[in-house]
Amino acid sequence: MEKAGAEHEGLLRAEDVARTINTSRQTVYLLAREKKLPSVRWGRSVRFHPKDVEAFIEAHHRGDAYPKNAA
Template structure:
């Protein structure tokens, strides 16, 4: 049984995908990573971000805005 690709949630996201999700620039994502506001893992020369880390970042930002 195959699962349609649209129902599979990626385990790791690229900086470009995170930028698209948050509607910010890719360079802003890298700035967030450099400032340790958003966590990532390194695989080879690439940085990948877990969706849970993006959600945690959003929650922190929402809490700070209140």
């Protein structure tokens, strides 16, 4: 028998996401509430798929740190 909640293993908490994207927990919750960062919610818990966090980072990546034609 599979343990209860096993399908949710590997999901990240807001604290983990905040540390990953270097922001506050409140900002992570705001991003989830505004549906800018997909989340999984059951009861009062909110969790995030690591792949969704990676996709969020990629979507907001602004390119190279240095312009290619800088002298």
